[in-house]
Amino acid sequence: MATQSSKGVKPAKGRLIALEGTGGRSMAVAARQIERRLRQEKLPIASSGWDASDLFFQIAQGTRGLPAPPPQTLILLYATDLAFRLRWQIRPALEEGITVIAAPYVETVIGFGVGAKLPAAWLRRLFAFAPKPDETYRVPEAAVPADRRPTPSDSFIEFCLTHLRGGPASWNTEEIRSGYTGHLNRMESRGKSRVAVPR
């Protein structure tokens, strides 16, 4: 996790900012924009990204030829990675009064689960171990330029959809993507997240 302390006065407890979206370079750019804004407020900042635990990297390296995991397995692996990020990156930083940008956080994986027709209530209970963010931003897919499209190596969503296409099970990945996007759209329309457009 990159930690960038500034000379500002530390608040008693840090703030947690969630940045949700498909991932890739655009998420990284949006995260840097939020960082820049917060640095102007003299806040110490840290960031926590997907697959800090290397789980998904190791899967990508070592599981060729195996049957694709079902969505629930992928969600449990995301939860494992998030538990790792919380233990080593997010919670320690928050306790030191550092503002943490978690990109992605919980709503991205909930959106994936909703897209796979898993119950939202179950997904929320599963991820109840993760503290609620103070603010949530979302990078809309429409705002991502073609040359910055995320890939399976830098995006949880693309990683999952690529694996689900691998068979032998038959998943309609476009429907899953559509359900995922719909979830983030609903978050936004209900005022639970704000748009972060990468520039």
Place this chain on the structure above:
Amino acid sequence: MAAAPVRSRRTDRQLHDLIRAREQSRGLLIAFEGPDGSGKTTQRRLFKNWLQTEGHQVVTTKWNSSPFVKPLVRARKEARALSPEEFCLLHAADFHYRLDTEILPALWQGETVIADRYLFTGLARDAARGLDFGWLLDVYWPLFWPDVVFYFSVSPETSGKRIAAERLPSYYEAGQDMTQMDDSIGSYTSFIGRVIQEYEALAKIFHFVTVDAEQSIDEQHKLIRSLFATSRRRSIDRFNREVLTAWLRSHPKA
């Protein structure tokens, strides 16, 4: 695994009919549960041989054995790098992967599946590590019920003696992540007591068939055979429809 979008569009009614029609020809799922040193692996092998002589096609699935997740768990166990939550979630990921890719396909094809440890192992060990039981049930949701769960009951002392006679327990097996003790045998003896307490509670909640694992190997084997002969297959339509419906949706050729 409640429901899942797929290219095939069989209706709920069609899937329900398919499940009911498969009731008699599907395989049985038999779980062997109990603490380390309870002798369940020995009994599982004997039972499998007996089932095969009785004409069953038998498949065995072991705890933490999927080629997809096991390497991830092994590396992190060696590094002693897992928190109780991570330990729990990784084993649950392994279980769900095996359920989807090994257990359900075999059962659907009419093969008998013997599970050398089932999700109750995760529930017992993770609860012993202090995790909330309600959350653990969510981690393993939705529960796919076995037809029979044989629970091999031993005291913590017997379990400890049997393990110590064979080998040193590994760091997580001994619960050293929880006890913080350097002595793996001492830690094991302390930790396995908690695991057994959780197992005893699960045995009541989930109606395990308890086998006194302090008995001789031969006595236990005879008992298992007779208990199996009198046990009834569970209605998959009543108990496991949700899981099977979701699985069939994503496996239209099944």
